[in-house]
Amino acid sequence: MEHVPWARDLARHLLAEPLPTRWAHVRxxxxxxxDxxxxxxxxxxLLICAAWxxxxxxxxxxxxxxxxxxxxxxYLRDVEHADERLIRLVANHSCALVEARNRGLAEDLAGEFPSPADLVLDALTFCDMTTSPTGTPVDLEQRLAEAFGRYGDGHLVTRSLTQARPLLEASTSRVLVALGR
Ligand SMILES: [Fe+2]
Structure with a gap:
């Protein structure tokens, strides 16, 4: 676990002061x-570093x-020269490619950072999708409902999450099975 303090400290350095609520979510x-x-x-x-x-x-x-x-x-590639798998996890967490398509950035994302498409990515997505924007535990339904309410109908993020929903549910289910829940 030698890299975990680096990941946690880097996230704290970048987020804690300018974006305290985001930092609470990340924690x-x-x-x-x-867990x-x-x-x-x-x-x-690898999973824990990607989460931070x-x-x-x-x-x-x-x-x-x-x-x-x-x-x-x-940033992780160009400044930190981080591990390739770690970078790909960050790039693809929580079905990022779906929103990237809607932003016209799919070729950039998929070209530079192909999705790992494995249980580690599922687990990272699970962690993000079961943590509220303020850092409290929620389930996927609550997480999506909060985001839909926050962004509103017609917003690109709402549309992207709606399109990604079956994929998010599948990732979450695979993790719950692995956890025996
Ligand atoms: Fe997140």
Whole structure:
């Protein structure tokens, strides 16, 4: 687990001061990842690091493309020279490709950061989708309902989450099975 302090400290450095609520969410996601990491075996450290780093693209200093999975992944690649699998997880968390398509960024995302499409990505998505924007535990239904209410009908994020919903449900289900719940 030698890289976990690096991931947590980097996320804190980038998010805690400018975006305290986002940092609270990330702390919840990080702790959920620590709780469920055993299901991915040798990739436990990878999952936990990705959980801490998944939203760094929201940091004002990183916001270049205006799409946080892509901005976060590019920062990890270009500045941190991070592990390739870690970068791909951050780029593709919570079905990012669906929203990337709606933003005209699908070729950038898929070209630079192909999806790992494995249980680690499912687990990362599960952690994000079962943590509220303020860091409290919720289920997927509550998480989506909150986002729909926050963004409103017709918003690109609402449309993207609606399209991604079956994929998010499938990821969540696979993780629940792995957890024996
Ligand atoms: Fe998140």
């Amino acid at each position: 919840g996601v990080g702790h959920t990842a620590e 469920i990491a055993h299901i991915v075996g040798d990739d436990a450290e 780093l998944h939203d760094i693209g929201y940091a004002p200093d990183l916001n270049k493309a205006g799409f946080h999975p892509l901005d976060g992944a590019r």
